[in-house]
Amino acid sequence: MVYVLNVYGKPLMPCSSVIARLLLKQGKAKVKGRTPFTIQLLYKTETEYVQSLTHGLDSGSAKVGSAVSGEKGNIVYMAQIETRYRKARWLNRKNSMKKDRFSPTMTSKIHAHVREMKFVQTVLPISKTIIETATFDPHALKNPAVLTNKWLYQKGINYGYANTKAYVLTRDGYCCQHCKGKTKDKRLEVHHIIFRSENGSDEEDNLLTLCKTCHDALHRGEVALKKKGKKKGKLNHATQMNSIGIQLLKRTHAEETFGFVTKEHRQLMRLPKEHYFDAVAITTQGKEPTFKTSNVLFKKCVSYGDYQQTKGVRSEQVMPTGKLFGFRKFDKVQYKGNDYFIKGRMSTGYAILMDTEGNKVDLKPIPKFSKMKRVSARKSWMTIPKIILSFYSCAT
Ligand SMILES: [Zn+2]
Ligand SMILES: [Zn+2]
Structure with missing residues (x-):
């Protein structure tokens, strides 16, 4: 592609x-x-046939999934963005202690999402953007009628119940309400306090998060629930409303979707749990995807404030950021046929290289600047394309 x-x-x-x-x-x-x-x-095209493409964004704090599809579910772009991570050492600085509406970390994460949206719009004719803002739709809990929405058309999915389940998991803090995590069983299920077989309802006050171990034991009659009856929702709505996705909606003309919808659709497509596949499920709105690309762009944000510019405990020593032998830190370079990024430079003419993950690559002999070619100057993103082989083989 x-x-x-x-x-x-x-x-x-x-x-x-x-x-x-x-x-x-x-x-x-x-x-x-x-x-x-x-x-x-380099020539003027007479008629420009432009299909309407949809950009789907799986917003997240640490990793963002991004995918673009055509009307028939053709996938033409996939990416995963690792948002900037600030080390804890910044947290005790006076600037980060200020009571801003958003912390610098939150602001930079929102920017990473916006940057990806803008980037996609520079290479593809996007007519619509859909953002997953939260795992569940709070409005649909009391009024499931709002779920009668255009992107919820896959037959056989009980969207109302899927939404309530997503709510219950969030309400219970993704923790088994019987053992409180003691069994270390990570498989969480939603249990009906009054069994479905006894006409128990699908409403949130009849539902409880249990790990599979406790859930199975309970249904075998080996354990009894400590708590009975109704559970009060104790969800912090302020936290929900401050999600990155909600902030993005305010700043863009995007449409909103929810994690419970994405999950149902992704499972229907039998795609593994990856942020870029969630984005695929978002962009096709539940339509079966046809992969026109098997490339995923793995991006990592680096910006001027992102890496150490000073040295020493009190950050008193400013490190050189100018060019050295024509290279700067974070430049993308080609060395012996492979792409790397510059991690460190030595005044003796040698470089320390790293991969996109930021991992130092040990090369012997130590690479010389004179032996490498600068592919591109450092950008706000380091991008490495990867072909997802396992998925490629099943798509063909
Ligand atoms: Zn348990
Ligand atoms: Zn149960």
Whole structure:
């Protein structure tokens, strides 16, 4: 899959790499970007057939899933973004102690989402964006009629119950309400206090989170619940409302969806639990996806404030950020045929390299600047494309 821009830089529908190669060979296009591979046409197109593409975003605090699909569920883009993580050492600084509405971490995470949305719009003609804002829809708890929504059309799914279950898990803090996590069983289930067989309702006050171990034991009659009767919801709605997704909705023209919908749809598609597959389930709105790409762009945010610019306990020693041998920290480089990022530079002309995960790569002999090529200057993102092989083999 190659992304295509018109002569003015406006995104068109992507094309296959075969067509892209032909256009480049004929001098009808030039390379605009390498990750992801993007070409720009050098001639004016008469009619521009632009399909309507939907961008789905699985918002999250640590990892963000991103995917784009066409009307028929054709997947043309997948990415996973690792948002910036600040080390705890910043937390005791005066600036971060200020009682702002959002902490610097929260602000930077919102920016990471917005940046991804903007990026996608530079390479693909996006007409709609859908963001997963929360795991459940609070409005639908009391009024399931609001779930009669256009993106909830997959037959056979009880969206109302799925929403209530997602609520109950959140209400119970994703913790077994019988053993309180003592069994260390991570498989959580939702139990009917008055059994369904005894006409127990599907409403939240009849539901309780139990781990599978406790749940099975309970149904075998080996344990009895300590608590009986109604459970009061003790959910902190303020926390819900401050989610990154809700902030994004306020800042963009996106539509909203919820985790319980994504989960049902993803399971229906039999896709593994990955943020980019959640984004696939969001963007197709439950339609069976057809993967036109098996590439996932793994992105990691780095910005000027993101890495250590000073050295020493009291941060008194400013580290050089200018060019050294024509290279800067975080530049993407090619060395012996592989792509790396510069982690450290030595005045003796050697470099310490790292992969996209930020892991130091031990290379012997130590790579020399004179032996490497700068692929691109440091950007706010480090991007490495990965082909998901296991999934590729089942798609063909
Ligand atoms: Zn338990
Ligand atoms: Zn049960």
